[in-house]
Amino acid sequence: MAEDRIDSGGPDDGLGSLSAYAYLTVPDRVTRGQYLEIMRVFASTLLSDLSAHDVADRLAVRGVELPVDVVAQRLESLREWGDLLTSSRPVRAASIREYHRVRSRYQLTPLGERVQRHAEEILSGADAAREVSRELLGLVARGLNELDRLTTTPGGPEPQEALERVSTVFAHFDVFAGSVRDFYAYLGQVIFRYDLDGAEFAGFKELLLDYAETITDDVAHFAPQIERGLAHLWPRLPGLLKLIDGADPGLAALAGADVRVQRSRGRDLADWQALSSWFFDFDGSGSQVSRLRDATLRALQALLANAKRMVRTSSGELSRRRDLLRLATWLDSADDETAHDLFASAFGMYSARHLGLAGDPETEVPAVTSWWHGPAVDVPASLRERGSRSARGRAARAEDYSAQIDRLRTAAEEQAARERAAAAELRAAARRLGQARLSGPASRLLLDLLARCMAVAEPGFTSAATGDDDLDVDVEVRRDPGRSTTVLTVDGELVLDGLALTIGSRRAARAREAAG
Amino acid sequence: MTEFESELAAERRAAARLLLRHPLVTPASHPDEFPLIRRHADWLVRQFQQVLGYRLVVEGRFARLHKAGLGPGAGRRLERAGGGAFTPRAYAYVALALSVLVTAPEQLLLSELVARTRGAAAEAGIDLGEPNRPAERRAMVAALRQLTEWRVLREDEGSVDRYATAGGESEALLGVDREIARRLVSGPLTGAADGAGLIGAAADPGPGEARRLVRRRLVETPVVYLDELTEEQRAWLRREQRAEQRRFEEFLGVDTEIRAEGAALLDPAGELTDLEFPGPGTVPQAALLLLDRLLERQSPSADGPMPIGVPVRRSTVEEILAELTGEHGAHWARAHVENPTLLRDAVTGLLTRMNLLAPGPGEDTWTLRAAAARYRSRTDEDAAGPRQEDA
Numbered sequence: 001m002a003e004d005r006i007d008s009g010g011p012d013d014g015l016g017s018l019s020a021y022a023y024l025t026v027p028d029r030v031t032r033g034q035y036l037e038i039m040r041v042f043a044s045t046l047l048s049d050l051s052a053h054d055v056a057d058r059l060a061v062r063g064v065e066l067p068v069d070v071v072a073q074r075l076e077s078l079r080e081w082g083d084l085l086t087s088s089r090p091v092r093a094a095s096i097r098e099y100h101r102v103r104s105r106y107q108l109t110p111l112g113e114r115v116q117r118h119a120e121e122i123l124s125g126a127d128a129a130r131e132v133s134r135e136l137l138g139l140v141a142r143g144l145n146e147l148d149r150l151t152t153t154p155g156g157p158e159p160q161e162a163l164e165r166v167s168t169v170f171a172h173f174d175v176f177a178g179s180v181r182d183f184y185a186y187l188g189q190v191i192f193r194y195d196l197d198g199a200e201f202a203g204f205k206e207l208l209l210d211y212a213e214t215i216t217d218d219v220a221h222f223a224p225q226i227e228r229g230l231a232h233l234w235p236r237l238p239g240l241l242k243l244i245d246g247a248d249p250g251l252a253a254l255a256g257a258d259v260r261v262q263r264s265r266g267r268d269l270a271d272w273q274a275l276s277s278w279f280f281d282f283d284g285s286g287s288q289v290s291r292l293r294d295a296t297l298r299a300l301q302a303l304l305a306n307a308k309r310m311v312r313t314s315s316g317e318l319s320r321r322r323d324l325l326r327l328a329t330w331l332d333s334a335d336d337e338t339a340h341d342l343f344a345s346a347f348g349m350y351s352a353r354h355l356g357l358a359g360d361p362e363t364e365v366p367a368v369t370s371w372w373h374g375p376a377v378d379v380p381a382s383l384r385e386r387g388s389r390s391a392r393g394r395a396a397r398a399e400d401y402s403a404q405i406d407r408l409r410t411a412a413e414e415q416a417a418r419e420r421a422a423a424a425e426l427r428a429a430a431r432r433l434g435q436a437r438l439s440g441p442a443s444r445l446l447l448d449l450l451a452r453c454m455a456v457a458e459p460g461f462t463s464a465a466t467g468d469d470d471l472d473v474d475v476e477v478r479r480d481p482g483r484s485t486t487v488l489t490v491d492g493e494l495v496l497d498g499l500a501l502t503i504g505s506r507r508a509a510r511a512r513e514a515a516g
Numbered sequence: 517m518t519e520f521e522s523e524l525a526a527e528r529r530a531a532a533r534l535l536l537r538h539p540l541v542t543p544a545s546h547p548d549e550f551p552l553i554r555r556h557a558d559w560l561v562r563q564f565q566q567v568l569g570y571r572l573v574v575e576g577r578f579a580r581l582h583k584a585g586l587g588p589g590a591g592r593r594l595e596r597a598g599g600g601a602f603t604p605r606a607y608a609y610v611a612l613a614l615s616v617l618v619t620a621p622e623q624l625l626l627s628e629l630v631a632r633t634r635g636a637a638a639e640a641g642i643d644l645g646e647p648n649r650p651a652e653r654r655a656m657v658a659a660l661r662q663l664t665e666w667r668v669l670r671e672d673e674g675s676v677d678r679y680a681t682a683g684g685e686s687e688a689l690l691g692v693d694r695e696i697a698r699r700l701v702s703g704p705l706t707g708a709a710d711g712a713g714l715i716g717a718a719a720d721p722g723p724g725e726a727r728r729l730v731r732r733r734l735v736e737t738p739v740v741y742l743d744e745l746t747e748e749q750r751a752w753l754r755r756e757q758r759a760e761q762r763r764f765e766e767f768l769g770v771d772t773e774i775r776a777e778g779a780a781l782l783d784p785a786g787e788l789t790d791l792e793f794p795g796p797g798t799v800p801q802a803a804l805l806l807l808d809r810l811l812e813r814q815s816p817s818a819d820g821p822m823p824i825g826v827p828v829r830r831s832t833v834e835e836i837l838a839e840l841t842g843e844h845g846a847h848w849a850r851a852h853v854e855n856p857t858l859l860r861d862a863v864t865g866l867l868t869r870m871n872l873l874a875p876g877p878g879e880d881t882w883t884l885r886a887a888a889a890r891y892r893s894r895t896d897e898d899a900a901g902p903r904q905e906d907a
Contacts, residue, residue, distance in 0.1 A: 320698065323705035324615035325640040330711035332608035332642050339604040340593035342711050345585030345718035346611075348702040349666070350592040351790035352536040355738045355870060355887065358771045358782035367757060367774040370822040371886040372815055374775060376894050379804065383794050384893070386847065387801030 039116045042108040049087035049107040083112030136172040143169035144229030159247030170265035423471035430503035443489035449475040467506040474509040476502040529769045539581040569728040582702040585718025609659035612636040617697040626688040739871040739887045741778035777824045777886035798848040799862045811892045825883035
């Protein structure tokens with residue numbers, strides 16, 4: 001009948017195939033168990049179809065007692081969800097009863113098979129850390145090299161051998177990539193817990209520090225080889241795949257018959273692209289390898305945070321909690337005053353407390369003086385009379401800073417005199433620049449003026465000038481290629497290459513400007 | 517001392533003073549000063565250990581100075597935001613909430629915290645009665661508000677005050693700092709058998725450490741009177757007082773006033789204290805004036821023994837306060853003018869906490885203590901006394 005044709009795929013919206021999971025999430029546990037057992041029965045067969053009676057019999061063998069009409073109901077539901085389909089094997093019935101029995105035969109769909117297989121995997125080994133098959137990575141690298149060698153042999157590769165190699169490479173790679181994914185998924189689930197105790201922590205430390213590091217090391221080690229292999233192979237891949245298809249079409253022929261086909265891994269160029277993007281970043285989103293490194297780093301950081309936390313809370317939360325509860329009991333049953341004392345004793349969160357208005361530090365008071373008759377402090381009148389705010393702290397005498405002021409003034413005057421002397425020396429040395437040796441202050445003044453001069457000069461200047469009006473010294477710098485000016489100082493020689501230097505009096509320079 | 521060294525010393529003093537004033541400092545609570553504490557952490561840890569026997573912990577997100585207890589009758593208490601001291605129930609809520617917060621996740625809802633705190637109360641065997649009563653709610657809010665001030669809780673959305681009113685907008689989202697929560701408790705809880713045991717053990721400086729106790733008293737309390745010290749402690753203080761004076765000057769920038777009756781640390785900047793006296797406001801002014809009058813009447817005469825304390829009758833205190841209310845009531849707070857008992861309790865409470873007055877002996881006397889005399893009004897006689905006159 002028409003509806004017994006093999007379905008070539010799910011309904012159009014693409015999500016309909018997910019209804020195959022429905023039997024795993026039925027609310028009632030008992031029913032769910034029944035579905036599971038029925039699917040197990042089917043999964044243990046290969047290419048056979050079973051009727052409700054057959055299924056009921058086999059269930060009885062497994063120890064599950066279910067009446068046939070219940071089984072029939074279950075089978076119908078599974079069919080609706082897409083895990084089973086009614087068989088279309090033509091069977092000739094010998095009687096009406098047998099006709100009814102034969103009519104309702106069911107077999108497993110590919111979808112149902114996959115869903116059941118996954119369900120079994122989850123049920124059997126959900127929370128286990130899966131070992132990463134690192135050794136396969138080396139085999140992948142070697143396989144690629146072999147393929148490379150094959151394709152470069154004169155006469156072209158042997159299709160059969162090439163097919164074997166391709167399948168092997170991808171078989172290894174798929175297992176490896178799958179195990180890595182599983183391992184990191186498991187790690188992610190446990191490493192971010194913040195309640196690890198000592199033993200668990202030690203276990204994870206080993207897992208992470210040793211194992212994860214090794215994985216990333218292996219990947220880093222083989223990645224260059226794999227890259228080289230892929231790079232060599234890549235231009236010849238389309239030709240190789242066509243050659244293989246030519247020799248052994250497999251299911252390629254069905255592609256023409258409007259049947260969706262999933263080819264063996266490695267026979268499609270897309271598979272090769274997926275393989276290389278695992279190792280190398282093509283589109284900027286990062287390769288799987290770099291994501292692996294990041295994930296390891298994140299896991300290490302989480303481990304470190306855990307370690308820090310464990311070190312810090314060495315006394316353990318449980319006992320702290322107990323202590324706090326006991327404290328609460330004491331506090332609650334105490335009288336007011338005792339409660340204050342208990343709180344201060346348990347928490348120590350009080351401030352230092354002192355009287356205000358310190359005494360005059362200048363006054364010497366012998367230690368045996370009594371407070372009763374010793375000096376009293378000067379309480380600001382505003383506090384006594386009005387209870388209002390005035391300046392806090394000690395009521396001290398006005399400070400006398402005149403001595404300091406004099407000292408500072410003298411120092412400033414001396415400094416000014418030194419600067420004027422340096423300027424005078426500089427002016428005097430103007431005519432004998434190459435011969436007179438400038439003193440320290442004078443040379444420093446010159447350097448300062450030169451720096452200022454250069455700062456105001458435009459790039460590519462021919463001449464620039466600056467000066468100091470107070471000190472009456474003017475400095476002009478002119479570009480003069482071939483000429484070189486030397487200035488001798490006590491600290492060394494200053495050579496100005498390609499520049500001519502003129503030192504003069506600022507007042508004179510201004511007068512010249514004014515005169516035009 | 518070079519300029520650099522004196523700057524360094526000034527920074528360390530500032531850091532030490534801040535910690536004594538606020539034993540828990542975070543970058544959020546004191547953004548300018550926290551880096552100072554970090555910078556001088558090693559020095560501060562050593563100093564606090566050597567001088568006071570306090571343990572200081574400085575980490576990336578907080579600095580915690582674990583102070584010792586002050587023994588019974590120390591008069592240190594938490595105040596609620598609206599005024600008034602914490603009740604035993606409110607204190608209990610603090611401890612119960614903390615027991616939840618030390619293992620809480622990063623964030624939780626206000627309602628969750630309240631529920632778990634009540635669960636903790638049940639576990640501790642505390643009968644909360646009707647937990648939704650206004651008084652209970654206010655106590656819970658007071659506790660949570662205090663925890664928020666201590667940065668254990670963070671108000672990510674809404675405020676803990678919302679819990680005070682039943683119904684309406686009463687949910688809030690709170691962030692939890694587990695590290696600070698774990699660091700809040702300071703005293704020797706684990707070994708204590710009961711409340712009294714805890715108070716005693718927390719104040720115990722350890723064997724042979726008489727000086728630590730005296731130093732702690734000097735640093736934390738306004739005045740240390742000789743009659744509060746043991747023979748050993750008194751002897752030590754007498755011997756070391758000048759050295760201690762220098763030590764505190766260097767460490768904290770405070771003056772030490774040494775007198776026949778005892779000693780007091782005083783801060784010239786007036787910052788190193790939680791209570792200000794003398795200070796502005798009705799109660800401090802009333803207290804100051806009360807002292808004036810009492811001292812006029814009852815100072816021991818200049819010749820004769822100097823007692824550490826002088827008895828004062830309660831009735832005298834009440835009389836004087838009534839007089840003062842008459843004279844100054846016009847600009848005093850109404851509540852204190854209209855309720856003499858409130859005024860009396862507030863004034864005597866303040867003076868007691870500043871170690872200037874003490875209850876007893878007996879039911880109807882107070883004791884006026886010697887340090888009060890430093891605040892007497894300066895008469896001509898005083899001005900001509902040992903103090904130098906200005907020009």
